[in-house]
Amino acid sequence: MTLESTGSIARVREVTDRARAAGRRVGFVPTMGYLHAGHASLVAAARAHDDLVVVSIFVNPLQFAPGEDLDAYPRDLERDLAVCAEEGADLVFAPPVEEMYPRPPSTTVTVSGVSEPLEGRSRPTHFAGVATVVAKLFAIVGPCRAYFGEKDWQQLRVVQTMAADLSLPVEVVGCPIVREPDGLALSSRNVYLSDEERAQAPVLHRALRHGAELVAGGETDPGRVEAAMAAVIGEAPLATLDYVAAVQADSLTADGPLHGEVRLLGAVRFGRARLIDNVGVTAPA
Numbered sequence: 001m002t003l004e005s006t007g008s009i010a011r012v013r014e015v016t017d018r019a020r021a022a023g024r025r026v027g028f029v030p031t032m033g034y035l036h037a038g039h040a041s042l043v044a045a046a047r048a049h050d051d052l053v054v055v056s057i058f059v060n061p062l063q064f065a066p067g068e069d070l071d072a073y074p075r076d077l078e079r080d081l082a083v084c085a086e087e088g089a090d091l092v093f094a095p096p097v098e099e100m101y102p103r104p105p106s107t108t109v110t111v112s113g114v115s116e117p118l119e120g121r122s123r124p125t126h127f128a129g130v131a132t133v134v135a136k137l138f139a140i141v142g143p144c145r146a147y148f149g150e151k152d153w154q155q156l157r158v159v160q161t162m163a164a165d166l167s168l169p170v171e172v173v174g175c176p177i178v179r180e181p182d183g184l185a186l187s188s189r190n191v192y193l194s195d196e197e198r199a200q201a202p203v204l205h206r207a208l209r210h211g212a213e214l215v216a217g218g219e220t221d222p223g224r225v226e227a228a229m230a231a232v233i234g235e236a237p238l239a240t241l242d243y244v245a246a247v248q249a250d251s252l253t254a255d256g257p258l259h260g261e262v263r264l265l266g267a268v269r270f271g272r273a274r275l276i277d278n279v280g281v282t283a284p285a
Contacts (some may be wrong), residue, residue: 024051063129
């Protein structure tokens with residue numbers, strides 16, 4: 001099947017409904033475009049497990065607060081289509097804003113709990129916009145397996161929680177982070193980095209790895225782990241720390257000593273670029 005691109009909700013429903021009626025499994029990769037190797041790995045995962053692979057490309061205005069980079073967010077649809085074709089996608093859904101939101105939505109989706117700390121504190125309206133557009137995309141594509149990168153760990157947990165709470169017929173699959181050789185997590189916003197900022201940007205991953213070593217070595221106090229990670233980031237003069245956190249991987253909170261599956265997360269600004277990353281580690285019993 002050659003790659004088809006459409007901006008029509010009706011066409012996506014027609015193609016996916018026909019596939020399921022024929023007994024074919026649908027894999028879905030939601031993106032905001034400007035695809036990189038991390039996105040390509042999600043499409044490849046869907047291609048390996050599913051029969052029909054759908055990729056959405058939509059820069060969702062609901063998840064950008066006033067003053068954020070909605071207008072400047074990088075876009076290159078022709079390049080994105082080439083990436084999708086190379087990875088074996090079957091259908092690209094690239095709707096205009098008017099197709100997704102013919103009028104300002106009266107209905108939004110809010111996922112309490114996992115959406116509130118970390119990114120939720122820094123960007124209070126962000127996850128309502130994410131959950132709303134993802135719920136809408138799930139309704140358009142229908143029953144499927146949906147692939148999300150673990151770089152946005154909190155987003156992954158928000159979407160998994162929403163799908164479970166609403167009994168959506170979607171299996172939400174988390175896929176490993178794809179990194180540059182020096183550890184920097186791939187992100188569409190990396191294009192904002194100057195050469196000097198790019199040279200210092202791996203400090204975020206280095207700090208998270210340091211925190212993971214402490215937890216693996218027996219440190220259970222989240223405050224001590226967070227202070228150690230912040231100290232590493234402080235070594236990069238161009239970095240402005242937004243937050244670092246050592247939390248339980250599922251709840252994104254740490255009300256007591258760290259135990260079991262732990263996630264270390266951080267957000268750092270380098271000029272125009274706001275970078276996020278995370279690392280998982282199992283605390284010793």
